[in-house]
Amino acid sequence: MSVLLETSLGDIVIDLYIKRAPETCLNFLKLCKVKYYNFSAFHRVQRDFTAQTGDPTCTGQGGECIRSLIDPKTPKYMPVENHPKLKHTHRGTVSMAAASPDQAGDGGKPVMGSQFFITLADDLNYLDGKGSIFGRVAEGLEILDLLNDVQVDGAYRPFVDVRIKHTIILDDPFPDPEGLVVPDASPLPTPAQLATVRIGEDESLEDPVDPEEAEKQRRSKEAGAHALTLEMIGDLPFAEVKPPENVLFVCKLNPITRDEDLELIFSRFGTILSCEVIRDQKTKESLGYAFVEFDKQEEAEEAYFKMDNVLIDDRRIHVDFSQSVSKLHANWASKGANAQGFAGLQGYERNRSYREVEREREDARNNTSEQVARCD
Structure with a gap:
């Protein structure tokens, strides 16, 4: 049972643990089916740790489970599902992120909505019990390498947007919940989502430079390097x-x-x-x-x-x-x-x-x- 995530960095295929985490897999599959994740940003990327996404508001504060999306009267979050044999041992482990303590369910038990994360390193076992593992990256590990190398700000938000473009369900064994409405086509980003764009995927983090100016800069750097070499070997008093x-x-x-x-x-x-x-x-x-x-x-x-x-x-x-x-x-x-x-x-x-x-x-x-x- 698999889902294909088309991201701005490339495609990622996630294999699901439907027998060990059935409720979590159903939640994730149906959210993918209604295109809930389209245009969601990887809003928090910590190098050699995790990359988190799944919030349609792109703030890290939004997202809800599929049952709440179908019926707003039901709780926004669902209980975290943990299987004792599922661990954050290998890079590419996919888990639903637990909500913050103030959003915890009855009795303080951890809950989850739509946000999920992918581990970017091995042996992150201290995350066990803090999220609901429901899958692993089967294809696209090289995309995780790219994701691990993105430049981020102090809040770990990438400067250049990394977003989920589409979700394609390759195999879904679960019947649709009553009231689930599947769109005929992928919806367009809302004005609120567009307002979250920082630097688009087709834009450069560096200021664009005119080719002629770039060549001048290259020659200037090259001349400076030659002068520094002459200074080092004693043929110039100083490079400048x-x-x-x-x-x-x-x-x-x-x-x-x-x-x-x-x-x-x-x-x-x-x-x-x-x-x-x-x-x-x-x-x-x-x-x-x-x-x-x-x-x-x-x-x-x-x-x-x-x-x-x-x-x-x-x-x-x-x-x-x-x-x-x-x-x-x-x-x-x-x-x-x-x-x-x-x-x-x-x-x-x-x-x-x-x-x-x-x-x-x-x-x-x-x-x-x-x-x-x-x-x-």
């Missing part, structure tokens, strides 16, 4: 190092333009800390680009806006902000990690000279190749 904002990159220079000429032209915008035309290491001939470092960022910005495309020595130059950190790194590497400040930060921030060593020139050529390509 950025190009200086007071250094300009000047390209398309005439080979005859000298350092002094360029420094004189740019000095009208502010104090020049260093100005160097980059030259071939062997021939000493100009490579057609240079670095100009100002004392202040504002001075570099003014020069950037006013000097781009200006004619110098019969060549229209191109000015941009430097994208190279090689000069900063060279100073840091030469001073070592024991320099003043974090990773020598203070030292190389105070003394960024582009005329120190030949190695720096080679670094500049390597790190600015992309900018040179854009200029060409």
